Amino acid sequence: MTTTTNPPDRTVRPPRPGRSNGQWAVDGTAPLNANEEAKQAGGGLEVRERIEQVYAREGFASIPADDLNGRMRWWGLYTQRRPGIDGGRTATLEPHELSDEYFMLRVRLDGGALTLEQLRVLAGISTDFARGTADISDRQNIQYHWIAIEDVPEIWRRLEAVGLQTTDACGDTPRVVLGSPLAGIAADEILDPTPVIDEITRRFVGDPELQNLPRKFKSAVTGHPSLDVVHEINDISLVGVVHPDLGPGYDLWVGGGLSTAPRLAERLGAFVPEDRAAEVWHGVVRIFRDYGYRRLRTKARLKFLLAEWGPAEFRRVLEEDYLGSALPDGPAPARPSGPGDHVGVHAQKDGRRYVGAAPTVGRISGEVLHGLADLLAAAGSDRLRLTPHQKLVVLDVPEDRVEDLVTGLEGLGLSVSPSPFRRNTMACTGIEFCKLAIVDTKATAAAAVTELERRLADVTDRLDTPITLHVNGCPNSCARIQVADIGLKGQIVTVDGEQQPGFQVHLGGGLASADRDEAGLGRTVRGLKVTAAELPDFVERLVRRFIDDRTSGDTFSGWVHTVNEEELR
Template identity: 55%
Template sequence: MTATPATPAAPVDTPAGTPADAQAKPVRRKRGEGQWALGYSEPLNKNEQSKKDDNPLNVRARIENIYSKRGFDSIDPADLRGRFRWMGLYTQRAPGFDGGKTAMLEEEELDDRFFMMRVRTDGQILGAEQLRALGETSTTYARNTADITDRNNIQYHWVRVEDVPAIWERLEGVGLITIEACGDSPRPFLGSPVAGIARDEIIDGSSALAEIKRRAINNPEYSNLPRKFKTALTGHPSHDVAPEVNDVSFVGTVHPELGPGFDMWVGGGLSTNPMLAQKLGVWIPLDEVPDAWEGVASIFRDYGYRRLRSKARLKFLVADWGLAKFREVLETEYLHRVLVDNPSPATPVAQGDHIGIHEQKDGKFFVGAAPVVGRIDGTTLTRLGDLVARYGALGARLTAYQKLVVLGVDAGDTEAFADDLETIGLTARPSNWRRNTMACTGIEFCKLAIVDTKERSRKLVTELEKRFPDLDTAITVNVNGCPNACARTQVADIGLKGQLVMDEDGNQVEGFQVHLGGALGLQANFGRKLRAHKITSAGLDDYITHVVNGYLADRVEGESFATWAARADEVHLRGEAD
């Protein structure tokens, strides 16, 4: 089923009944927000013009037949800084430009001659063959880089356009793709890493997620959306896919008469205007989830704002319309049926990351393992594939927290398998800090970033492990290199947004704005910001040490960091007292 688009009404320059002589005068047309369904089909910015000029999906043929043969200098700029994204490719940041240049230079001035490439997994299981293919691609074509992102991607760097066809051939040979991993398109889907195997799962949504992917990806119907469109789906009661901050999420629920199905949440997103998704309070059966997804994606395509890129996410439309109108349009114009009402499911205190060793419903075990802030490499992926094969495990899934979960380990092998993970740089027994710290790509490769994130976070984790080796409660730290919140800065206990700050000597240095007490789950909210409070990157270890010591000294029994941060005196939050 393809959702029925709304019939665009042609823009009208003059109202009905206007005298003929008056009609001869030019009348200024209200520009609106570029919503197709209201008749505004002319592009209102260069991004919309580029997509109208040529469907971005067509760029693959040019990469294969022209650019990979003639090299970087042959690439049309409209493809390089636009349509390449639909193939999962961004130019990475050229070396030698500090954070002060990020907003001052044009994009082409920051372009390197190498690419970041995202490989989407969309909740699928990566068996030994897929893991080895990912690892070998990294070591052969990407200088051994391979980060796990918080959207279930593997992210390479140092990719040359000449090598892209060979990379595609290797990855697609094992069922992996890069198509629409970036761009104004259905971005990589977040799926529960324990779908189909967890003992406490409400419903397995794997088939619905696979069907959404079959219908949506590489489909011109959905390749020209106003902006990125993020999807999450889980049938696990721990809500392990961050559903509150996606454009559309399907969350496992139970109807008292109809049984297990999915609620739908819409309009979540972070960046500079963070909003939590709104819950429809419905029951959608498993086989109708793809129809519902298409309906929401089609509303976004047809009614989404296309004039200003800063307002082009679905969350702005949902906020303006309200949930009642959104549901009415979905039901009447796209689904052509009424959704079943059902209270939204209970919210977990905290969302699950599945780290550690856990029994599956079939008697085997899954093992959740943590790299440091998602940073691994091709060698690690290849060796993980070897471990999966040696132990006869089913394979691995990636998580929404820059981690991975290995499925189908025999009961008698779990400890040995966990020990072997340690030998390749992964651990199923991480400290609080390794388990609960995330970081975006940062200035090392990203043209939007202002500060270093990955290496700074690695050093932070190492130091906090020394200072708080036996922390008795989870504290999350999310580190972002710019305001775009790819690492979900606003919903961490300690969220760090990169910016340039002044140190004690008046020098401009790398630093962070601090968000404290953000959370998903039962206490879902955006972190508290303190007026005029910023810290230098060099002072980060000591600052977090002071804040954590303040929490440990001031908390009441059972009080979470988020609850404490909401009530704590600023002297603690500013790190001015222990």
């Protein structure tokens, strides 16, 4: 049985008055809910043997509920939504009623890094086992759908033969480590995060001591001045900075997360030398394991612990109890040097080019992956990176092959010069496959992009600041709605007594950017909801009003927070 041991001996904090929060280092490890009981009864890693030896041979019906709806997530497997169940029933049905007998499978790509050989394997899995599906998530993963349990062992065999894995891709584990898509190639890079990401994944992915966290744990590491890993919304982020005395290293951020209780990460003010980065990461994740709240899953993310302790206390516990030594104080990162999605053609430090391209809302396919692999080979490139913005970047392209590559990418629907709307629109999986979703997202967002490109062609040249549009199928914010200029949260809305799929609107959020002073959460406008059918009308109206009303230098988010609510309807 794979379980997590009790926390090591160290100073134990006294319990808070009142009800236990299930903090192992305070309250002990007795489970306080069914989810915690299931995790202690059997760890997620051990289910792989049952998948290979029992479920793949005997079929879907042989999988018991605790494995199906729990432990299989440790291997990147979630049952997908049964077709034909409308969004109004999402909250009323039990998991077995919502679930189809097929899976979403998430392949973790730490740092978003792929070789040409790995890309071809991913393409083959899509066409052979996933009905041609493949999405680029905003966590730099590839996600498949329509995966049958009988095919999972062969999929693992193919992935692992080329160094890929689904271990800890989901579940209450340290999930994929976001990394700069330009790691090791950018002329303006502060430092290359690849060694740190590699050390974290080598040492800690699949570590039995980290398989029973209170909930998921999200990480990011970048050494690029564009701050391209959305560092404000991860549980831990290491952001490249230059210390005036110690040279390049990382600024430490902790406690970010969105969902239904959004909170931006905070700096601890600590400078992390490169050779201590994996150690510091390990310390933070163990604090989460030992002190994270386990009684209620809605309060089980690291952000709630940071909110109680504050940055100074968190840093003290990290240094004294987990690292055994202090970290130097360090500088904050500068304002981002440019867009973090890396779309377009740019020079590498070795004279070759990298080429960033935008699929529409992250939706690709096995056919596109096969075509992309052929384009890489023809361009003489062996490396591809995915981005936290649902984009992709082809590395190491000789200058004389860039034009042919760009033409080929455009032919696959991967635009190197996308419109502002295609470039800045993201969408989660939505009701097509997700059991939590209430509305469609991918098709709705893609249709809105096409319509906005047509309707706003006359003002595109006046739109000199990006306007991000993020479309989410439920309140959980996988598409980061609270940090978008226009964030749309899926819900059922009633119009003239008739229920329709629609969205609650969040406006004026955003993360660090070259034209924004600081990250901030969007505002909701009282009673402002739009149906899915009204979405293009609403966005067009809002964009035109912004262009007409703003003063020189205004960003959309800045304008939103200064106008009255009636102007935003």
